[in-house]
Amino acid sequence: MTRLDPIHNDTRTGSAVRANKSNSDDKNSPKQVVALLDLSGNKERAAAWAESEFNPRAIQYINKADLKGGAAREMLACVRALNPHTFVVFTSDLDMQSARGSLMLLALLSGAREIVLADSSGRVVRRSRIGAALVEAPRLAIEMLCGYALVLPFSWLLAAVLGLAMRFREIIRTDHAIQRRTVDQSGSCNILYIRATLSVLQEGGMSTHVEGFQGGMLALGHTLTHVEVGRPNGTPEVSGAAVGNISDRVRIAPSALVGATKALFELWNNLVFSVAAFRLFDSPRDFDFIYQRYSRFNLTGVLLSLTTGLPLALEFNGSEVWVSKHWDSIGQMPLLRQFERLNLKAADAVFVVSEAMKNSLTAEGVDDARIIVNPNGVNTEIFRPDCGGRMIREELAIDDQVVAGFVGTFGPWHGAPVFAEAARLVARQARCHFLFVGDGDERPAAERILSQLRIGAFTFTGRIPHDRVPSYLDACDILVSPHVPLADGSEFFGSPTKLFEYMAMARAIVASRLGQIADIIEDGKSGLLVEPGDVAALAGAIERLSNDKEFRMALGANARDVVETQYTWKANASRVVETMQVIVPEGERVNSRG
The missing domain is CATH 3.40.50.2000 (Glycogen Phosphorylase B;)
Structure with a gap:
């Protein structure tokens, strides 16, 4: 059942952050209602921003889980019953928020007279009901047209072309072999690290893994060039010692030009990110291999591996096809499946975190010899007793x-x-x-x-x-x-x-x-x-x-x-290097692809 609950400031101890529903009838509450939809995952920050911006209006929190399936209709009916004056969407980063036009349309349908999109960095987009109808609705229609008429067909074409190019990869690698620096078994590696995930790296497993893996590589004496999605002049999302020691950190700005749906937004940004990365790294330079954290609707590692001849190590933490079926439906499943298969086929080594994941990929036809189980780890100098x-x-x-x-x-x-x-x-x-x-x-x-x-x-x-x-x-x-x-x-x-x-x-x-x-x-x-x-x-x-x-x-x-x-993360990174050092200097190529 949809719950629309008032927010208050008690965010620390004793009871849940959300107030009891009976409190919403406080006689001192203003009549104007602000409906707050938090997509940032940080309810406290969203609530604090809304209260500072709209105080003393009553603020009703909308659970984002209610946007899925039939619950969305029920949620919309509840919001309309509130007759909100303002509908607020709070997100981590407006640049990385897909379906902004659709969110504006949702706000319009709620009956709100003012629509506000805001993010954690303080940026705000405001629209009146008329402004949203005259500006955002036509923009959404144009984005849908461009997405389905251009971006989607071109993404299919790109996958087909790269799949065809796989047949000529050995010729490309032979041609580029003389340009690539050979790895000394006792020496260090120079790694091109790619993280194309469209999200702000803050907490959770991804943040821990990225920071830990990079720290492990640096502790072993290797060099990383880190390429990720983000504003070029933005503050690094990864904290800790790893940041200062990475030789180069390149941020490729996301584009909101086509963002009508989550799938179109990610497909469009795959093209933007891949083209930018190709322009930056169109020759082998002195990299030993490419290491990419697999992400949905992205082929950057495949493209760079094919054009430079560099081996590709794929960090595969789980199937995005499976995730879309069971946790986070995104649509365009046939294309998503094609992208996932191409990533797995192009990788010289696929690093998974568990035997269960290895068994799953083997069942899908991926060559067992290319799958390496590499469990996650921890930095025992940071996570230790008596640290506060x-x-x-x-x-x-x-x-x-x-x-x-x-x-x-x-x-x-x-x-x-x-x-x-x-x-x-x-x-x-x-x-x-x-x-x-x-x-x-x-x-x-x-x-x-x-x-x-x-x-x-x-x-x-x-x-x-x-x-x-x-x-x-x-x-x-x-x-x-x-x-x-x-x-x-x-x-x-x-x-x-x-x-x-x-x-x-x-x-x-x-x-x-x-x-x-x-x-x-x-x-x-x-x-x-x-x-x-x-x-x-x-x-x-x-x-x-x-x-x-x-x-x-x-x-x-x-x-x-x-x-x-x-x-430890050092052990995790060491398993990657040991595997890739066998592939790089000896020129071993896996011709049978799963």
């Missing part, structure tokens, strides 16, 4: 309690509602505080589950800067990884970065007996394993640990020993 947790506990007034914590982007596979249900059981018998760090689609469900607990029993921090995550983990006595099985019954293919971060903190861990998690955590030695979704078992494990400090400390110490010896 005491200050967090004092700040949250939880210094005298056993703290059980969770960090994540609240995705459907993270199991945050399961942790919330377990917390309800534990709270009745043990003096525990439950700390939820992060934000995302499943957060409202977790908040509703805990809404009846006593004030002070739990905290939802909302999104926090990534460099503050270690101190929040350090504030916990128990760390929980309650992952749940994939909805379609597929084998769990993830390699959760937070699991390795938990282990590095030397804290007791309770995790689901699921996929790679069960392979890494040794039950009773480096953590406790429970069956996925078993609320009672999860609650029992938390209670057991809350009552046995000595056992907690032993589990935590063992867990840190494991990651220090096996699961």
